[in-house]
Amino acid sequence: QAANERASIALSFMAEHALTFPIVIKPDQGQRGSGVQIVRSEQELTIALKNPKALIIQEYISGLEFGILYARMPDEENGRILSITRKTMPRLVGDGKQTLEEMILRDHRAVALADHYCSANQSRLTYIPKEGESIQLVELGTHARGSIFLDGADLQTTALEQEIDRISKCFRGFYLGRYDIRVKDESALMRADGIRILELNGVTSEPTHIYDPAVSVIDAYRALFEQWRLAYAIGASNRQKGFQPMTVREMISLLTSAIREPETESNPDESKEPQQQTTRL
DSSP states (O other): OOHHHHHHHHHHHHHHTTOOSOEEEEESSOOTTTTOEEEOSHHHHHHHTTSOSOEEEEEOOOSEEEEEEEEOOTTOSOOEEEEEEEEEOOEEEOOSSSOHHHHHHHSTTGGGGHHHHHHHTGGGTTOOOOTTOEEEOOOSOOGGGTOEEEEOGGGOOHHHHHHHHHHHTTSTTOOEEEEEEEESSHHHHHHTOSOEEEEEEOTTOOOGGGGSTTSOHHHHHHHHHHHHHHHHHHHHHHHHTTOOOOOHHHHHHHHHHHHSOOSSOOOOOOOOSSBOOEEEO
16 A cells, blocks of 8 residues: 555544544554654654555553553463563753753763664754753653663552453453553552553563663563463463464464564454554554
8 A cells, every 4th residue: 555545544543533643653563662653743644654564553642651561370360460660751851051962972871872862852952951941852661762661569559450450351361461551640550540551462571670770680580580480381271271382383384474564454452441542554
């Protein structure tokens, strides 16, 4: 499909669901935030849709972003939260003298991702923020694209765990994975109020709190080992119930299809949970 035709489909989807700009465009198959864009106008939409790959258009959800890793054994009635991650968008505070580029290069943390931050803020690098003015450097909650991940274990509550457990049971055969969600604020998260699901990542998703600089290497590996211990235990339990593991041929086929661009449109998830409006292009 031509970019203009895809843009027409996207605009029809927006009209149908009463959506306005900004919206989010992302690859149908992607990882680590690669290819994800926040689009703010029809012109930007047409440019974004020149990408020939299969893309997803999503409603843009504002608020604070968190990652929640969940697990449940097949024989257990209730699951549990393994990890909560605060996804913090880095900010710099102006002094009325330095340009944004100078601020990035002189900040002890921002300089480590200077190329990315400068690219993401290309149009305002020469801007001199006023004294006390806060400038957010990125908008996506992805570690590889400049977001800061911090351990959010203190945010775990019974209400949140019960709600994540309830949502997870809506997905048949789902026992381990990470939700990327947004809520109004931390208090709303702890009350499990107004949770909006951005993504649900499968068994290969990690407990992202391990990227907190305060988390030791030993604790990070301990969290990963626990995740994979559970993954194998879940697999063994399902095999005892008669489920058959994937064959080598099936695995090769799956890997090949992940590399190739999918030729047909897959059906969107039918869950009625409060995730954002989504369609594929």
